Amino acid sequence: xxxxxRIPGTAIAAHAVLITYTIIALxxxxxxxxxxxxTRRAIFRDPLGLPTExxxxxxxxxxxxxxxxxxxxxxxxxxxxxxxxxxxxLFGAMAAFALAEYRFKGNTPMxxxxxxxxxxxxxxxxxxxxxxxxxxxxxxxxxxxxxxxxAQGLPLAVFILSxxxxxxxxxxxxxxxxxxxxxxxxxxxxxxxLVRPAMATVAVFNMIPIWNDLWFPLILAPAEEVKxxxxxxxxxxxxxxxxxxxxxxxxxxxxxxxxxxxxIFSRQLIRGITSGAVK
Amino acid sequence: MTALKxxxxxxxxxxxxxxxxxxLTVEDGEFVxxxxxxxCGKSTLLRVIAGLEDASSGTVTIGDDVVNTVPPAxxxxxxxxxxxxxxxxxxxxxxxxxxxxQEGQPRAVVEERVSKxxxxxxxxxxxxxxxxxxxxxxxxxxxxxxxIVRDPKLFLFDEPLSNLDAALRMNTRVEIAELHxxxxxxxxxxxxxxxxxxxxxxxIVVLRDGxxxxxxxxxxxxxxxxxxxxxxxLGSPSMNFLERSVPDVPDGQTIGIRPEHxxxxxxxxxxxxxxxxxxxxxxxxxxxxxxxxETVTVRLFGQDPTEVGDVVRxxxxxxxxxxxxxxxxxxxxxxx
Ligand SMILES: Nc1ncnc2c1ncn2[C@@H]1O[C@H](COP(=O)(O)OP(=O)(O)O)[C@@H](O)[C@H]1O
Ligand SMILES: [Mg+2]
Numbered sequence: 001x002x003x004x005x006r007i008p009g010t011a012i013a014a015h016a017v018l019i020t021y022t023i024i025a026l027x028x029x030x031x032x033x034x035x036x037x038x039t040r041r042a043i044f045r046d047p048l049g050l051p052t053e054x055x056x057x058x059x060x061x062x063x064x065x066x067x068x069x070x071x072x073x074x075x076x077x078x079x080x081x082x083x084x085x086x087x088x089x090l091f092g093a094m095a096a097f098a099l100a101e102y103r104f105k106g107n108t109p110m111x112x113x114x115x116x117x118x119x120x121x122x123x124x125x126x127x128x129x130x131x132x133x134x135x136x137x138x139x140x141x142x143x144x145x146x147x148x149x150x151a152q153g154l155p156l157a158v159f160i161l162s163x164x165x166x167x168x169x170x171x172x173x174x175x176x177x178x179x180x181x182x183x184x185x186x187x188x189x190x191x192x193x194l195v196r197p198a199m200a201t202v203a204v205f206n207m208i209p210i211w212n213d214l215w216f217p218l219i220l221a222p223a224e225e226v227k228x229x230x231x232x233x234x235x236x237x238x239x240x241x242x243x244x245x246x247x248x249x250x251x252x253x254x255x256x257x258x259x260x261x262x263x264i265f266s267r268q269l270i271r272g273i274t275s276g277a278v279k
Numbered sequence: 280m281t282a283l284k285x286x287x288x289x290x291x292x293x294x295x296x297x298x299x300x301x302x303l304t305v306e307d308g309e310f311v312x313x314x315x316x317x318x319c320g321k322s323t324l325l326r327v328i329a330g331l332e333d334a335s336s337g338t339v340t341i342g343d344d345v346v347n348t349v350p351p352a353x354x355x356x357x358x359x360x361x362x363x364x365x366x367x368x369x370x371x372x373x374x375x376x377x378x379x380x381q382e383g384q385p386r387a388v389v390e391e392r393v394s395k396x397x398x399x400x401x402x403x404x405x406x407x408x409x410x411x412x413x414x415x416x417x418x419x420x421x422x423x424x425x426x427i428v429r430d431p432k433l434f435l436f437d438e439p440l441s442n443l444d445a446a447l448r449m450n451t452r453v454e455i456a457e458l459h460x461x462x463x464x465x466x467x468x469x470x471x472x473x474x475x476x477x478x479x480x481x482x483i484v485v486l487r488d489g490x491x492x493x494x495x496x497x498x499x500x501x502x503x504x505x506x507x508x509x510x511x512x513l514g515s516p517s518m519n520f521l522e523r524s525v526p527d528v529p530d531g532q533t534i535g536i537r538p539e540h541x542x543x544x545x546x547x548x549x550x551x552x553x554x555x556x557x558x559x560x561x562x563x564x565x566x567x568x569x570x571x572x573e574t575v576t577v578r579l580f581g582q583d584p585t586e587v588g589d590v591v592r593x594x595x596x597x598x599x600x601x602x603x604x605x606x607x608x609x610x611x612x613x614x615x
Contacts, residue, residue, distance in 0.1 A: 171364035171437075174331045179425075180352030180381035193368055 029255065036060050036248035043244055060245030061253075063236075069224065070250070073232030078257060080142055080228060081210050084149035085203050091150070092157025092202065093165075093195070097187050099158070100165035101173070111162065117155030122148065126219060133220055140223040148216050153206040164198035165191060200268040207265075211258050229254050280307050280342070282433050282465035283328065288337035290323055290489075297323050299489045301337070305433070305467060305482075310459050313469045314476040314512070315486035321469040324486070325435050328467065330354050342432050352381065354433075357426035361438040363418040365410040365425075372397075372406045375425045396424040399461070400454075416447045423455070427462070434466040440475065452478060473513050477501070485509050507607040510535050516564060516576045520603070524549050524569040532610065533603045538564070538578035540599035543585070547592030549575065556587055567591060 034050055035043045042055035049055070064070050099111045122129075129148060130139075138144040168191050176186045192199070217231040233254070236246040283305040290298035297320045305311045313321045326332040328339060330351035339346050346354050357378075365374050372393055379389045397403045400420045410418055419439060426434055439455070440448045456479055459466055470476055476483050477497045485492040485500065485508070493505045497513075504510035510518050518535045521528070525548055528534045541549075551569035565577040565585060577593060585591065602610040 169362055169364060171360035171362045172366070174326070174329075174351075175358070175360060175364040175366075175425075177331060178329060178351045178356070178358050179378035179429075181377075189368075190366065 032248050032251050032255075036245070036252040038245075040245055043248075057245070060243075060247075060249030063243060063246040064249045064253070067235070067246070069227070069232065072225065073227050073229045074253075074257075076142060076226055077211060077229040077254075080145045080149065081207060081261075083142075083146050084153065084210055085206060087146065087150040088153035088157050088206055089199055089203060092154050093161050093192060093199065094187070095154070095158045096161035096165050097191060099162045100168075111158075114158045115155055117151075118159060122152045123215060126215070130219055138220075140221050140226055142221065142226055144220045145216055145226075145228070148220065149206075149210045149213075153202075153210070156205060157202045160202055161195060161198055164195045168194050197269050200265040203265045204262060204269070207261055208258065211254075281305065281340075282307050282309065282342065283467070284338075284340040285328070286338045286340075288324075288327060288339065289335045290320075290327055290332065291335045297489050298327065298334075301489075301491055303484060303491065303494070305465055307465055308463045310466045310468065310479060310481045311484060312476040312480035312482070313467065313484045313486055314473060315471065315492075316512075317471055319486045320489040321471070321486055322437055323489075325358070325437050325467065325469050328433075329356055329358050329435055352378070355431055356433045356435055357429045357431035358435040358437065359419075359422045359426050359439045361441055363410070363415075363422045363442075365418055365421055367410055370407050370409055371402060371413070371421050371424075374410065374421055375428045378425065378429045392428045392430070393424075396427045399427065399458075400424050415443055416451065419443065419451060420454075423458070427458075432465065434464055436466065436468040438470055439468075441470070441472070455479065473515065477513065483513075485512060504601065504609065506609055507533065507535065507603045510601060510603075510609075516578060518601075519575045521549075521569070521573050521575065523571040524551070524573045524575070528602075531605045533607075535601040535603060536575075536595050536599060538576040539580075540595050541575065541577045541593045542595070543577075543579070543583075543591055544594035545592060547594035549593040551575065551591065551593070553585055553587055553589045553591060556585060558582065565591075567593065 031047065035047060037051040037057065037060075038049075038055045039057040039059065042049070042051070042057075046055075051057075095114060099107060099114075133139045133144045138147070172190055172194075173186050176190050181189070212230055213228075214230050214234070217226075217228045221227070222231065229250070233247060233250040236243040236250065281304050283303075285301050285303040288298055288301040289296070301324060313324060315321055323332060327334050328341075330346065330349060334347065341354055341356065366377065369377065375393045375396060376389045379392060394403070397406060400423060402417070402420055402424060405413060405417060405421075410421065413421065419442075422439070436455070440451055443451060452475060455468075459479075468475070468479060480497055482494065483497055483500055484494050487508055493500060493509045495503070500509055500513055504513070507520065511520070514537055516538045518537050519541070520533045520535050522533050525534050549567075549569055551567040553565050554568045554574075555566035557564040560582070561580075563579045563581070563583040563585070565579065565583075567575045567577060569575060575593065579585075604610050
């Protein structure tokens with residue numbers, strides 16, 4: 001006899017809270033989506049109404065596609081996000097493994113130093129970063145963005161992953177050593193698969209801020225051919241007139257890839273958690 | 280020839296002295312058990328032998344070679360861990376074969392040795408399963424198989440049975456003993472369980488706080504413990520230590536008598552009242568509170584009508600008594 005079955009009130013209350021939260025969280029997304037399919041007049045007359053036969057319009061999407069560079073922006077955002085995430089996970093996991101696995105002088109100070117970045121926002125260093133990028137000639141390249149995002153994501157990644165790696169059985173790693181696996185193989189083949197849920201967590205935490213960031217693209221890579229989607233969408237927002245159809249359409253399309261990535265990672269997340277618990 | 284020789288091995292973790300000047304030899308084909316309470320350094324010693332930890336000082340010799348700087352995979356050892364430590368993403372077959380593959384053995388050799396070990400351990404029908412799809416006992420057999428396949432000079436077992444339930448533990452213990460007879464390989468087996476130590480060992484090494492307390496065959500240690508620690512650690516129920524209840528024991532000395540060496544006798548030297556009775560069928564254990572306020576365990580063979588609350592007198596043969604001084608060391612000539 002489970003607790004929830006005896007007290008259905010608890011379950012109902014829990015679900016009520018969760019459903020309320022979901023509705024609140026999804027409401028803006030929903031409004032953006034429905035309005036992206038409406039005429040400009042309909043958007044302003046009845047912002048919460050669903051598109052009807054007379055108010056339905058694809059004008060926003062047409063504008064966005066006619067703008068032409070939309071796919072390029074999209075591609076830039078994709079490259080920056082995916083490469084940054086890959087680097088964060090790879091280097092973060094490697095540093096975490098070293099901190100968790102090896103006893104060396106200065107292990108603890110090194111861990112604290114690497115974790116310091118969690119508390120200090122990277123934007124404080126924007127001027128210095130810009131100067132560095134200028135002097136290395138990386139301004140207006142995607143590399144500049146990737147480097148900055150990787151640096152921004154690493155502290156939390158190292159922190160979370162090293163905690164998880166400390167939990168991986170020593171016996172398993174030792175068995176690998178006795179079987180002659182190199183430290184690299186132990187890392188890639190034994191440890192990484194076991195911390196996959198933590199990797200997914202880190203990926204999800206980092207993905208959205210990188211995808212949505214406006215600050216660094218605006219400062220480090222404003223040129224046309226390296227614009228990210230968020231920056232690119234800004235052309236529709238003018239000082240005096242804003243093309244709301246186009247803005248809403250661009251935003252709607254920008255949600256898609258993040259959702260896909262999110263679904264991939266969160267499935268890993270859930271699989272990892274349950275496989276650990278039900279073992 | 281000796282399979283393993285440890286000379287003056289010390290191990291520090293930071294400033295903590297975990298292994299203290301260990302000297303030890305394991306002969307070819309010998310089954311040696313390291314036994315001692317939790318935290319006494321058994322696993323650490325095993326890991327030093329395996330090369331998973333470096334000794335802080337001293338030499339480790341396996342076969343004819345000093346292996347202090349040799350990596351674990353090249354030491355000719357195989358290890359079985361308490362937590363099985365199977366590779367979760369590999370099948371049973373691949374778990375067993377991985378070590379050989381890493382050595383660069385041809386596939387045919389790997390196949391052959393894996394199937395031989397699977398046959399020996401009744402694992403053939405599970406060859407393509409993953410560890411998650413096996414029971415605890417099966418996992419431990421796979422771990423043992425992984426060790427056998429490597430055909431090591433020296434087997435190392437770190438508490439391999441402590442995650443198994445009682446019935447399975449007994450079976451697997453017998454299997455390991457049989458394995459030792461079949462392979463006639465040298466084996467080191469770590470346990471905190473004195474029954475495993477007594478039943479499996481050719482030679483027992485009793486460890487305490489990182490120090491070797493005594494080395495000998497199970498019966499030597501049982502019949503002739505060097506100190507109170509060894510005496511109390513081996514044998515179940517464990518030895519009684521009495522300071523006051525036996526007349527004529529000099530001040531500062533303790534007399535040790537095993538529960539099975541006590542018997543009920545009208546004119547016995549120890550007198551007290553029964554406070555608890557355990558009837559096991561084959562044996563009966565009595566807990567007796569002596570008139571001097573000490574507790575004595577008595578093991579009677581067969582079934583006995585004694586009840587809680589009975590007043591009894593206990594007797595023992597002087598041959599079966601051990602004397603210990605205040606430093607807990609054995610005194611050989613009992614003070615008369
Ligand atoms: N990696 C380590 N770092 C620091 N101390 C350790 C480490 N491994 C073991 N120890 C300490 O060494 C002692 C012996 O441990 P261990 O060999 O695991 O004991 P046993 O296997 O006999 O239970 C314990 O006090 C333990 O805390
Ligand atoms: Mg141990």
